[in-house]
Amino acid sequence: MSATPEAWPRPYWQPSDETIVLHFYVFGRFADELAIPAARYASAGLPEGVQLQRFAHAALRDWEGYPLKGALGELLKEDAPAAFDLAHAAPDVLVVRGELADRDSLDYLRDTLGVLAGLLDVGGRAILDPQILTLFDPDAWRRHYLVPGGAPPRNHVLILRHPDEGEGRSHVRTRGLRKFGRPDLSLRHVPDAHAGQAGMLCERLAELQALGARFVEGQPMEVEGLPGELVAHPGGGRDDPQFNNTHVAFDWPV
Numbered sequence: 631m632s633a634t635p636e637a638w639p640r641p642y643w644q645p646s647d648e649t650i651v652l653h654f655y656v657f658g659r660f661a662d663e664l665a666i667p668a669a670r671y672a673s674a675g676l677p678e679g680v681q682l683q684r685f686a687h688a689a690l691r692d693w694e695g696y697p698l699k700g701a702l703g704e705l706l707k708e709d710a711p712a713a714f715d716l717a718h719a720a721p722d723v724l725v726v727r728g729e730l731a732d733r734d735s736l737d738y739l740r741d742t743l744g745v746l747a748g749l750l751d752v753g754g755r756a757i758l759d760p761q762i763l764t765l766f767d768p769d770a771w772r773r774h775y776l777v778p779g780g781a782p783p784r785n786h787v788l789i790l791r792h793p794d795e796g797e798g799r800s801h802v803r804t805r806g807l808r809k810f811g812r813p814d815l816s817l818r819h820v821p822d823a824h825a826g827q828a829g830m831l832c833e834r835l836a837e838l839q840a841l842g843a844r845f846v847e848g849q850p851m852e853v854e855g856l857p858g859e860l861v862a863h864p865g866g867g868r869d870d871p872q873f874n875n876t877h878v879a880f881d882w883p884v
Contacts, residue, residue, distance in 0.1 A: 670748060726745065
């Protein structure tokens with residue numbers, strides 16, 4: 631049976647020149663003739679601009695960008711060893727990737743996730759979301775993404791914390807907002823005691839951006855409990871290894 635698609639609107643959408651980037655690896659064993667039951671998950675199929683490519687896993691293992699080796703491979707193996715073993719042993723790899731112009735709904739994401747869910751039903755054993763550095767087995771992926779009404783934006787974004795310049799300071803940032811055609815977030819010089827607050831703020835700002843909001847240079851933002859305003863400074867680019875994306879920087883007021 632097919633589910634009826636529901637619109638995934640972006641109520642705060644403001645047009646931008648940013649590009650939406652989708653990128654997933656599906657590891658498994660697939661029939662030669664691939665029939666994907668995407669309609670079961672309220673998907674109209676992959677949106678225009680997003681393609682599915684099929685590879686023999688053995689042919690990818692020596693590729694420079696092969697995600698199951700090197701630093702990323704070690705991270706994935708440590709974080710999800712069972713899913714890593716399933717992915718590593720799979721004979722086939724499907725790569726779902728594409729770039730789209732910014733748009734006023736998230737229907738493109740609904741449709742892509744529906745295709746990925748369908749691939750799990752026809753032989754998929756693990757899905758890698760490299761934009762959030764996470765490898766899922768089928769059950770974990772369904773719990774994370776197949777949420778009634780659509781998974782919340784937080785599920786699509788990784789929030790990270792690193793030591794920053796200055797004793798007792800942290801850098802709190804995101805990865806993954808390219809899925810929404812929006813820059814990632816960077817909160818610098820956060821006192822360690824406020825790191826939890828900064829993480830929650832990143833979550834709220836990521837949701838606003840996923841639903842279409844944008845920040846412009848010099849835009850002030852008042853946050854309850856802070857001694858001063860946060861001021862937005864967009865910048866960066868896809869070649870920045872911390873984000874693989876543009877980002878909006880905010881300096882934590884002191």
